[in-house]
Amino acid sequence: MTEFKRIAFIGLGQMGLPMAKNLVAGGFPVIGFDAYEQARVAAAGEGIEVVSSLNEAVEGADCIITMLPNGKIVQDAVLGGDAFLKANAGAVLLEMSSSAPTDTRVLSDKVSPHLRVVDAPVSGGVKRAVSGSLTIMAGGETEALNQAMPVLDCLASSVFACGPVGAGHAMKSINNFVSGAGVIAAVEAVTLGTAFGLSADTIIDVLNASSGKNNATDVKMKQFVLSGTFASGFALGLMAKDIGIAAELANDLGLNLSGLKQTSTVWNEAAEAIGNGADHTRIYEFLAKSSV
Structure with a gap:
């Protein structure tokens, strides 16, 4: 089990919802948020604890997972209003969206040292998100990746360490x-x-x-x-x-x-x-x- 005491899961869409469900089923302390009320209602109906604002989700988190449409939206969410500063210092940001590696490196520079970014995009589609058998490609510093590994193992059948920040998205x-x-x-x-x-x-x-x-x-x-x-x-x-x-x-x-x-x-x-x-x-x- 991970040492994370609060995981903020941001993005509860087609992929994010089954991933968040698997984490909850695995005993992880997940707090969910999505900008769309319909997605929040659906997640709550699946047994996920949800909140109505990004800041509330991130507050006191020691792990943030983003599963959003692209890297620009991730930056807007995490950097908007300095939301990332509400997480605990040293928290891991697992950026699991499909983003440009250059955007990921920019994000990492902007949130460091408060957050440690691990980009961990997935392959396998909704079916494997549901079964917890995704393939994950990860980039980031070894210590942060090792800390996040129990979370990734809960979501995937294969996790590949690809190199520094941005390598996973590349x-x-x-x-x-x-x-x-x-x-x-x-x-x-x-x-x-x-x-x-x-x-x-x-x-x-x-x-x-x-x-x-x-x-x-x-x-x-x-x-x-x-x-x-x-x-x-x-x-x-x-x-x-x-x-x-x-x-x-x-x-x-x-x-x-x-x-x-x-x-x-x-x-x-x-x-x-x-x-x-x-x-x-x-x-x-x-x-x-x-x-x-």
């Missing part, structure tokens, strides 16, 4: 670049094969038994695309954002990565055409129209 964006590129490849493979006369099911079956297998062919194409359900639980706009973070990181590092640029462009165009809130597997519809 790794998350790289992962989603590869994931997003795989979705495009799988969708275009089905488009190409069916145009020739192959069965879509056969294409996926062969890919999954061959070297073309990837996450999209394995757990997305039949389940959410070919079935027409488009209900993976991960938004198209979030995928576009995460891949965009990787593209921005490449630019910052002076790298010309044409595959990453093209992948980011396709996802951004799909988000603009279909809508940020659509399930990310609906990129199938965008690519299908673009192919003719």
Whole structure:
């Protein structure tokens, strides 16, 4: 068990709520907050102690977990009105949102030394958030990460220490670049094969038994695309954002990565055409129209 006596969990949405529930079930002292009253009501109905203001949640906390849409929102929340100063000195800020690594380092500089930042974004979607089997990529100083490890272990089946602050968010964006590129490849493979006369099911079956297998062919194409359900639980706009973070990181590092640029462009165009809130597997519809 952790030595944390009060964990402020900020962001009780699709991912945050099941994560907070798992912490409560694991015996952790969680106080929840979300800017949306509907989310707070839903969390309270799931047995989570919630409060009506950010300051009230953070007051006296020795661990703050942020699970918010992006790093800018995290900064607005944590730095707005110096909310972070209401936490105990030396508290750990577990930044679990999908944020830009540069933003994370800026945040760390601004809250230090009062808070110690560990960026710990997740992979696995809502299903694995519910089961407590996420993959977590963490960046931060060793002492803070070790202190937070019981919390992370409660949420994940795998936790990877990736390096200093920002390394976790860099790794998350790289992962989603590869994931997003795989979705495009799988969708275009089905488009190409069916145009020739192959069965879509056969294409996926062969890919999954061959070297073309990837996450999209394995757990997305039949389940959410070919079935027409488009209900993976991960938004198209979030995928576009995460891949965009990787593209921005490449630019910052002076790298010309044409595959990453093209992948980011396709996802951004799909988000603009279909809508940020659509399930990310609906990129199938965008690519299908673009192919003719």
